[in-house]
């Protein structure tokens with residue numbers, strides 16, 4: 001229950017009804033005080049998340065999965081990470097929800113209701129990998145400020161919606177178009193209604209890809225509120241910050257979009273590699289586009305115990321931004337030698353791919369299984385932390401799990 005609804009709607013008798021017993025000194029409670037027993041529920045039930053998820057922040061809410069929770073090939077809501085920059089919009093009414101397309105490079109300005117979007121344009125469903133640019137940040141040294149994501153800020157759900165391209169073409173795109181920028185209904189943490197928490201976008205070329213969707217469903221149901229209900233931009237393979245939640249306006253820009261979190265060092269890395277800890281001028285920071293090749297061993301859970309002589313089945317996912325993963329390998333000797341895994345193709349472009357292997361161990365003792373993916377351009381995951389950068393983005397080092405053979 002939300003505090004506001006509570007103070008508006010409940011009598012003391014109502015409170016007693018909810019708690020199940022009378023509040024003995026209820027008359028002594030200050031006006032507007034919310035009894036502990038009725039304070040906001042834990043975030044897991046609030047957002048329908050599994051209690052094994054890790055909460056990294058509550059203002060704003062940020063939550064990640066542990067590797068073993070991401071074992072499904074299609075990520076269910078309960079294991080999907082939450083990354084908010086502001087406050088989740090309340091009182092969303094889909095009957096009144098509209099999407100306006102405007103901007104310097106829009107031929108006209110048009111507004112669509114959700115119903116119009118759904119009925120006027122063909123609908124498509126794709127499984128799309130969304131990884132936060134800061135996934136893996138916790139390993140950076142010197143450390144980077146922000147949510148200390150470990151490995152679980154990645155998901156691959158099934159998104160249904162209309163192609164952004166079809167809607168933009170319906171509005172008309174001028175030749176001058178360079179970028180699109182999204183605007184959303186979430187509100188700034190400061191409470192200032194004129195401030196947007198985040199307004200990012202992608203180059204027009206990415207906006208016009210088949211798989212770039214204006215989605216209204218996730219895994220066959222309405223998108224959960226915290227993931228962008230009722231309308232979300234989904235740009236698979238790119239930092240998930242480009243996938244605007246609660247989208248109500250999109251601008252076709254004649255320059256690189258300049259909304260909050262587009263400039264400075266936000267979602268940018270040094271254009272040239274630098275030594276850890278180096279200060280970099282803003283003009284030498286470049287916008288992150290396609291995410292780098294990466295993989296996650298989602299089974300077994302780290303710490304598994306295996307009897308000697310029994311092979312261990314491992315499996316997980318691999319993805320490579322705009323590219324496909326063409327090779328997946330594992331190592332049990334700290335990266336000295338590598339053995340190929342069986343790797344499946346993606347169900348569609350920009351979806352993660354499943355891998356599996358049967359791992360044999362030579363004798364009793366402690367092992368680590370490391371996973372390494374290689375993309376279609378021949379780039380592999382690094383074994384150690386790659387390219388230090390001030391904000392701690394793009395850590396795609398090999399994932400590893402600990403195993404004891406007994």
Ligand SMILES: Nc1nc2c(c(=O)[nH]1)N[C@H]1C(S)=C(S)[C@@H](COP(=O)(O)O)O[C@H]1N2
Pocket residue numbers: 080081082083084085086131132133155184185186197198226227228239240241242243244245246
């Ligand atoms: N409107 C809006 N869209 C947003 C954000 C946000 O705070 N507000 N966060 C972005 C970031 S940084 C990420 S990583 C993804 C997270 O998506 P999820 O919470 O659905 O997993 O949403 C992106 N879209």
Ligand SMILES: [Mo]
Pocket residue numbers: 083131132133134239240241
């Ligand atoms: Mo993010």
